[in-house]
Amino acid sequence: MDATLIGAWVATGLTLCILSFLYKDNPLFKLAEHLYVGVSVGYTIVKAYDTVLVHLIFKPIVENGEWVLLVPVMIGSLMLTRYVPKASWLSRYAFAFIVGVGSGLAIPRTISSFILKQIEDTVRPLLMLGPGGGVTFSWDLHNPASSLNVIIILVGVTSVLFYFFFSVEHTGPGRVVARTGVMFLMISFGAAFGYTVMARMSLLIGRLTDLIEFSDASYGRPTVWLALVTIGTLIFLSRRAQGEPPEER
């Protein structure tokens, strides 16, 4: 039997099992869920073993004699001492090394990339100098550096920051500024939610596209047959649940 054919049947079956959750929680969904978790963890372990232990540690040491690799191996192995209570203090050396290196690498780069660069982009001049030396005002919304966008960013950033400034009571003019900040936040959350909806719908489209593809006769129509099996199983499980006495609490 062709591997593609087996893959098509497995993919279709698991997709239908997962989608059956939309009806209600059921054993088919649980089976697919557990398989997903198990397979992804298994795959990750095997890949990590092959790439790290075999190709990056074992082979370079044994075949190329790169004994210096034993130093990081030893530091990494210290982490495993967490499982031996008497020796668990040794793991602190490994963690200290990782936290130190991680912080050292991440902190300056993050400050430079996310704080300084973003501030630089926020504090652009409100008006632009024209070619002849005069001051111009650009209305182009598509250009991030246009005067109009700079003013919108100025109002947005100031009002949102003011909204999160809780030491001052939001009354009088302060209330107007805070409410403006809330409006900006709502627009931002709305855009984020819109994108999230789009993403979820894209995932559904992806699954349905596969189901349509696998309904073809060249695959043996797994979508049709497995949909019938799934629906039949759900009906059977539902009937059986009706026949059983209610659980005592």
Next chain:
Amino acid sequence: MTFAERMLKIDRRIIFVVIGLCTLLPLLYPVGLPIKISSEVRGVYDYIEQMPERSVFVLSIDFDPASKPELYPQAVAILRHAFRKNLRVVTMTLWVSGTGMADQLVTQVAQEMGKERGKDYTFLGWSPGGTAVIINLGQDLYNTFPSDYGGKPTKGQPVLEGVQSLRDVNYLVSLGAGNPGVEAWYVFGKDKYKFELGGGCTGVIAPGLYPLLRSGQINGLIGGLRGAAEYEILIGQKGRAVAGMDAQSATHLAIIVLVGLCNIFYFSMRRQARRQGERS
């Protein structure tokens, strides 16, 4: 129970069926709604378009099968474009769970475009460390990936001729579904090693990456399935993403209608309750 009350307490499964039908029907019977090209997607396309032949292009496939519907079409479209422009394509992944999928993707598109492994493209595979891999690549590519995914030594491969580190890369696009992804490539890669960077991402994380785009930290952004559809239109090879756009529009319309109806019913019930309060 009034009609409005009944509608507000409608079984959620009816809504699932409505959304399911709105997705399925346009996939079976496409309408072909127009797709407008956004400036952020054009940013990536234009940069690849102006690159001279045999320039070094790195595609980091930083996602796994869970994000396949959105990012796979993006990867296919970008690879087709890069191969058509005869660029030297170097691919890799920072996500261990996406390694097999990435290899299959690259091999499939390369075969379709008649490209040779090792000469026109390579797939370096996965290396442990996440962001540390990016830093290592900036220092020495051959130390980070001594061999490619197939076990062939990276040193001596014609596709990597003259490439020692990320500083020798002309353009890098990260298709990310989270961390490490586009942000990590900027923070630990572009900011330090000064190569041009473009991004592709799932719809969920796209709003978070717009600040990077607007400040010029990345030169383009392909967001979700819609971004993939735009890229397919730009390269003139309609694929899965374009096919899904009708369904995307139909489901969005259905959601807008449902949200609108719910608000109408909610406000009508509130007005009804207020009237009853006034009478009593």
